[in-house]
Amino acid sequence: MKFERYGIGLIKGMMVTIQHLLRHPTVSQYPEQRLNISRRTRGNELIWSREKCTGCATCAKTCPQGAIEIVTSTNLADNKYEVETYRVDTGYCIQCGLCVEACPYDALFMGYSFERAKYRRGDLVQSDDELLESPERPASGYYHPEIAEKLPEQTLLIDKIVEKRK
Amino acid sequence: MTVALSGKDIAGQLEEKFPGSIEETGQECVVVKSDSLLAVAEYLKNTGSLAFDYFNYVTAVDYYSYFEVVYQLASIKHNHSFVIKTRCYDRENPTVPSVIGLWQGANFQEREIYDLMGIKFEGHPNLKRLFLWEGFQGHPLRKDYLQ
Amino acid sequence: MATPDLLIRTLPMQAVPPDWPGGYWWHWLFFTVVLIAFVLTMVMAVIYVERRGLGRMQSRLGPNRTGPFGLLQPVADAVKVLLKENIVPDKADKLVHWLAPVIAFAPVLMIFAVVPFQNGALLADLNIGILYVVAISSVATVGVFMAGWGSSNKYSLLGAMRNVAAVVSYEMPLVLAVVGVVLVAGSLSMNQIVLAQDLPFILFQPLGFLIFFAAGCAEINRSPFDLMEADQELVAGFHTEYSGMKFAMFYLVEYAEAIAIAAIITTLFLGGWRGPLLPPWLWFIVKIFVVFFIMVWTRSTFPRVRIDQLMAFAWKFLFPLALINLFITAIQVLIWPDALPWILIIVNFAIMGILILLWSKLFKLGWGRLEV
């Protein structure tokens, strides 16, 4: 162990840090500056389509957390299942997206919004109408490329830095 | 490509060297009796043509009637691998000799098995629970473990 | 009531400059208030500079939410930390734990008594000013050690032990570097040293400057010698167990010490308050900020040294170089008192280069492992 390089390595390192002082910082100021999130974002809620759902409960079987609860009854007149309750406890949901993939009728989507903090665990349970798509609760393009196309393009850090150095 | 050695070849060699040590021969593994495990392991490690110097992992599986302890070995020199297994039929006090003298890498893993499966490794210098606290009742990875 | 006059006559203290208002006591009061205000505001300013500077060097922004450009962040920090609960460990030595921050803080303020802000503008122009600085600055270590011992925490104790070891070792090269300056200036008084610097002494004493800077950084726990509060190893070193007001005191000490060292470097090597155009006190503050910025810069770049390397660096690298530097300076002062300054400058820089190269070759840190 020796002081081998007469301190040249120290000075080289200092040059790098001083260059960064003059560069533009790479962070963005979150609540004011919002970047576009990925088109396939798996937000922390589920979007459910009442019309398409047939009540097959594949989603509930696939869910590794057991967060989906679905109660169906048989409508003998039309000879089909009718969904009575569809409830997702998003407090248990780990946003793995397996239910969306499993759904054979494309009736389930991941949510695109992400600011859904609540004060109580009970508020995180979504049921029936709270799961329907609405302007405040857009659907994400995860596993649904036709939705992904319509969403804004994701901001990438690689583009952002190049942009600012000009 | 790591070559998985054929169980038959190794079993033949072992049978010649340690008669009566083999319990069963699989496609890529042999099941040895637990009392001759150490001798077999030492042979596998120190024989020039085998030279299993690298210890991949050890784990245990609970098959209700017996515990199976699985050792996967590899040789960095010859780039081949092999699995030896041993069984213990005693559910109350299952015991297997520890291979820590041959491969240091077994240290934490044997403690883990002792912790979660309840198999005692004879000759382990520091056989304590690894993940769970001292005084924990039962061994969670056993199939008959209930809360 | 002859006490004040007696005090003035007996103490080695220069008479009050004629252009300063009031008598001795007024002068004393005025400068005490000014000094405390100066130190506190400067601490806030340097904390801001450090946090923003570090942020930008790490390609972050640094605090920017409180006030314009985050200027009020130090104030917000101070308010927050003062409102915190004061927690004292159960097994702590209560008295020592309570006294430690005070004992650490007082000497740092006292250093500023002899630092000239302008010609003659100082609390006490001691004719042994620099000696006073060296003596008083070591007292802060006692406070740190009390903090480490009184907390009854092993991390704190380790940190305090490291601090004592470092200060004892680095005092030697520090003083030897100062002696070089004193030889050139021909006086121990801080004001006289500044007055002697027609050219800043960093030009005549480049090696002395480097030694003083390194040793100074080590004395005040600045990176890369910040072993005493090495947060990756010792959580927070000696002030692990401090909270609230008492923690604020240590935080204050840390930055006040940095300002003190920056002020002494400014006075000894950078020509103090002297400079063209700007008013003298502004020059002084600008120079302090420049020195402090270099400390921030090194902090953002360097890893930390180990304790045995810290010792080796002091005794095997800085100490011999400081001795050689002192000899060379003495020879120059004796033999060439009237030499042209520019020739001396070139000679000194050449000597510095040669010595550093040579010592880098000879220097060995030693082997860190012990057989156990």
Next chain:
Amino acid sequence: MTTTEMMTLKTEPFMLNFGPVHPSTHGVYRMRATLDGEVILDIEPVVGYLHRGIEKLTEERTYSGIIPLTDRLDYISPMSNNLGYCLAVEKLAGIKVPERAEYLRVIIAELQRLANHCIAVGSFLNDTGAYYTPFMYAFREREKIIDLFDMVCGQRLTYSYMRIGGVSQDIPDEFLPALNKLVEQLSRWVDEYDFLLMQNEILLARTKGVGILPRETAINCGISGPVARGSGVNWDLRKADPYSVYDRFEFDIPQGENGDCYDRYRVRVEEMRQSLRIIKQAMNDVPAGPVRADVPHLIRPPKGEAYAHVEAPKGELGYYLVSDNSIAPYRCHIRPTSLINLTALREMVKGWKVADLIAIFGSIDITMGEVDR
């Protein structure tokens, strides 16, 4: 009493707990250290603060439902964990993965290696005391990689991208151009990183010759990954036992000589360069086609057992699966890289100082999620 005996200081060892809550134990690792002043006489590792019983949980979940669990093992590099698990199930069930998926897997796994080494190198340098600067730079670069992962799978930490028989979705159109740009920027950055600290005297003094792990010990302790390669063990599963399509790419295996902290650090930085090389080769010939084999959602592999391992960024990560022809595995054992790499820590730190303990521990690069499972 002789003079030397009188001169010798009588010291007394004391115990100090590093962790479970400590700035640089990378989670909730705890070392019960016996110190003599600054010198470490002995350490005893205590783990289990993050034990979630993942191996038990797997016995009650479907084969595809385990994929999100594997994300939570080594949460710094979930893609590699996904890959290892999927390979094991594919081996068990005999599933052939489409070509395009194999290439995507390789690209993603190598990106994951880059992201992991960013954190490993950054936090190692932070542990040696460089005040968060290399850490921040490394995280900035990781952020760029995470952006791409976000693009393909919609999540930034627990990706769950790999599926049994392929990957969950095809990459979007903008992925490959972005990857191209990223590779270009990253190679520039690795050089800058070299410049920042690689030759720094203080770093050299702190890490060279510190915490030497001899080659024989490394092999005997079953240590894998950059730690083993830093000790000169030429053992990289991508070369030794090529899985996926790694045999089609050209790359080197960097190795250290002394097995000290500096070598491990160097090996990681070199591996980043090699990963970039693999990505460059792979992204130019990604074939067209499906990205997922036709695998039922509730797959029932035939009775049997399989062990598949991958070269995860931290070392050999393996899954030993036993199937009883039901929808859940009978037993799933995970070979934890981080836990096994910790085996030699005790020998490595004995006799070094407290500061070295932190540096050596940092150079091993563990994740507590994987140690405790």
